[in-house]
Amino acid sequence: MDLFDVIKRRYSVRAYRPDPVEEEKLQEILEAGRLAPTAANRQPFRIIVVRTAGRTEALARIYGRDWFTDAPLVLCLCGVEEEGWVRGKDDKSYIDVDAAIVMDHLVLAATALGLGTCWIAAFDPDAAREVLSLPDGVAPLLFTPLGYPADQPRPKQRKDLDDLVKWNRW
Numbered sequence: 001m002d003l004f005d006v007i008k009r010r011y012s013v014r015a016y017r018p019d020p021v022e023e024e025k026l027q028e029i030l031e032a033g034r035l036a037p038t039a040a041n042r043q044p045f046r047i048i049v050v051r052t053a054g055r056t057e058a059l060a061r062i063y064g065r066d067w068f069t070d071a072p073l074v075l076c077l078c079g080v081e082e083e084g085w086v087r088g089k090d091d092k093s094y095i096d097v098d099a100a101i102v103m104d105h106l107v108l109a110a111t112a113l114g115l116g117t118c119w120i121a122a123f124d125p126d127a128a129r130e131v132l133s134l135p136d137g138v139a140p141l142l143f144t145p146l147g148y149p150a151d152q153p154r155p156k157q158r159k160d161l162d163d164l165v166k167w168n169r170w
């Protein structure tokens with residue numbers, strides 16, 4: 001599938017079939033995440049692959065929507081704080097930006113392979129730390145279910161390009 005087709009085809013999947021994700025597809029998706037660029041190539045992230053079978057109750061504490069645990073897999077993108085690049089001039093950490101790029105690689109690779117995902121930030125971080133046994137200095141940043149969609153894409157609601165792009169100055 002052409003990159004632009006993948007970008008157009010991706011949508012937030014909020015219903016999943018229970019069918020398993022093939023191991024080769026999972027490996028391809030994780031490899032796409034591994035190849036993502038990160039600031040100063042620090043790669044300050046880890047991807048936790050969670051098999052949802054038998055863990056529904058614990059995962060529901062992290063994010064309570066049924067569809068979150070209907071998918072066979074959930075991915076958690078974690079930031080390793082001490083590994084991240086920080087801009088010297090103002091101490092701004094770029095871990096969140098790095099994580100977003102990795103997540104987009106995972107999500108687009110999954111889409112290209114016919115799988116569904118949904119970026120999730122509205123989870124309970126304390127529950128995530130506990131359920132996934134995250135050590136100090138490791139932050140849960142993003143989640144997504146990973147599985148075959150059981151819903152249909154909706155029309156995209158987006159601002160016009162003219163409202164989003166400015167030329168030469170604000």
Ligand SMILES: Cc1cc2nc3c(=O)[nH]c(=O)nc-3n(C[C@H](O)[C@H](O)[C@H](O)COP(=O)(O)O)c2cc1C
Nearest residue numbers: 010011012013014118119120121122123154156157
């Ligand atoms: C950083 C980020 C966080 C998001 N968090 C959630 C979330 O917690 N729950 C949810 O259902 N969707 C979440 N979304 C999905 C957005 O609502 C969705 O991408 C947006 O409405 C556009 O729809 P589309 O993805 O179908 O194109 C998130 C998306 C992004 C990029």
